[in-house]
Amino acid sequence: MGRNLALFQIRAIAKIVRLPTDSPYRQNALELFSNLKIVLENKQNKAPEETELMMNLSPLYLEQIDIATQKGRSEEGKSLIIRMLTRKLGTLDPNSIALINNLSLENIESLGDALLDFNTATDLTAWLDKSPRGIQ
Structure with missing residues (x-):
């Protein structure tokens, strides 16, 4: 079950990445993914799938930081x-x-x-x- 969830999450991230950079859906998703990454980072006992998800969220998190800096x-x-x-x-x-x-x-x-x-x-x-x- 955990592996299927991880694959689903990776596909969802890939779909968000393909959205135009000015899409409000992308901006909202970036914000949510950034929050999720922070929550996962602070979690004590991470499952392997959660660690993998955190790694997949890292580029989006960095993009969100860059957007905030530019703004x-x-x-x-x-x-x-x-x-x-x-x-x-x-x-x-x-x-x-x-x-x-x-x-x-x-x-x-x-x-x-x-x-x-x-x-x-x-x-x-x-x-x-x-x-x-x-x-x-």
Whole structure:
């Protein structure tokens, strides 16, 4: 019975891995698999199947950590850029803030370079209008 369960779990993991990286199902599964891996790691007496499952979950766990790290970098970057723009240009309009919050990390970095040349909120608006919508 244990061996059949392990095979079923390995197949389920393989199906999740094949989902597109932006799939909400994949993201939810990664989160659940990460939690399962942590639970298994903390278990005292693991069955051989549980050890094998932990090993199969390791790449997904690392992927989840990478996603969280990138998301954290992106959120920190957006927060920093908004603070810098507010300090340089004054209060930003909600539409500009919403557009900034939807930029990809790459576009946030570009905005960080461009804001050095901004003198007015109109400069920011023009940059946002011209920038590619690299939504995260």
